[in-house]
Amino acid sequence: MSEFVITPPATVAIPVKGTSQEFPVRRVYCIGRNYAAHAIEMGHDPDREDPFFFQKNPDNIDLSGEFPYPAQTSDVHHEVELIVALKSGGTNIPVEKALDHVYGYAVGLDMTRRDLQGVAKKLGRPWEIGKAFERSAPMGPIVPASEIGHPDSGLIELKVNGAVRQTGDLNQLIWKVPEMISYLSDYFELAAGDVIMSGTPSGVAAVVKGDVMECHVDGVGDLTVTVV
Ligand code: MN
Numbered sequence: 001m002s003e004f005v006i007t008p009p010a011t012v013a014i015p016v017k018g019t020s021q022e023f024p025v026r027r028v029y030c031i032g033r034n035y036a037a038h039a040i041e042m043g044h045d046p047d048r049e050d051p052f053f054f055q056k057n058p059d060n061i062d063l064s065g066e067f068p069y070p071a072q073t074s075d076v077h078h079e080v081e082l083i084v085a086l087k088s089g090g091t092n093i094p095v096e097k098a099l100d101h102v103y104g105y106a107v108g109l110d111m112t113r114r115d116l117q118g119v120a121k122k123l124g125r126p127w128e129i130g131k132a133f134e135r136s137a138p139m140g141p142i143v144p145a146s147e148i149g150h151p152d153s154g155l156i157e158l159k160v161n162g163a164v165r166q167t168g169d170l171n172q173l174i175w176k177v178p179e180m181i182s183y184l185s186d187y188f189e190l191a192a193g194d195v196i197m198s199g200t201p202s203g204v205a206a207v208v209k210g211d212v213m214e215c216h217v218d219g220v221g222d223l224t225v226t227v228v
Contacts, residue, residue, distance in 0.1 A: 012058040017141035023085050026193030028056040034174050034199025041202045051175045054127045062135040066228045069209050073113035079200035080158035080166050080215045083108040085142050089190030098178035099150050107215050107223040108139040110197050140223035154218025160211050168201025
């Protein structure tokens with residue numbers, strides 16, 4: 001029997017709504033520019049080109065309802081997203097089989113240090129410094145697909161201090177959930193515990209300390225996060 005030389009890091013887990021059970025997280029994949037109106041606001045062509053992905057770290061997930069204003073930025077943006085949680089995976093998953101791998105859905109935020117991401121884009125550097133920082137992925141509880149099915153239309157919205165900032169419809173996803181799963185599985189071996197952040201509608205903007213972000217996805221739920 002070997003022993004660990006340090007205490008093993010804790011398993012990151014997201015509560016399953018209405019139960020005492022939790023969903024343990026393995027990886028966090030995020031898709032970029034997956035709503036046409038958001039692609040346009042970021043200065044890109046909204047035509048359907050191949051999707052692209054980046055990753056956050058599982059331990060960037062935060063369930064506290066508070067988002068501490070992060071270090072080394074003066075332009076941190078909200079991105080409300082539908083979160084997809086996988087109960088199984090594999091490679092080369094066909095689109096028509098992809099939803100069989102989904103455990104459930106949640107509402108989440110892809111908080112972004114936009115100024116640092118902007119520098120990274122300009123210099124052709126990786127995005128981690130803008131995307132994969134501490135507590136950058138606030139999330140609400142997971143709702144099992146066995147209860148709500150697989151939402152493919154309905155409002156996705158974010159309010160800041162009561163005023164609507166982001167609004168869209170899940171039917172505006174350029175790459176649909178089954179397509180994202182299938183595409184990712186051509187490049188990575190997906191597995192139970194993987195989480196996919198499915199992109200954000202237009203209206204991304206900066207927050208400041210004290211702001212209250214209220215997120216909503218029809219059929220999935222609500223998430224309120226305060227910037228502290
Ligand atoms: Mn995003």
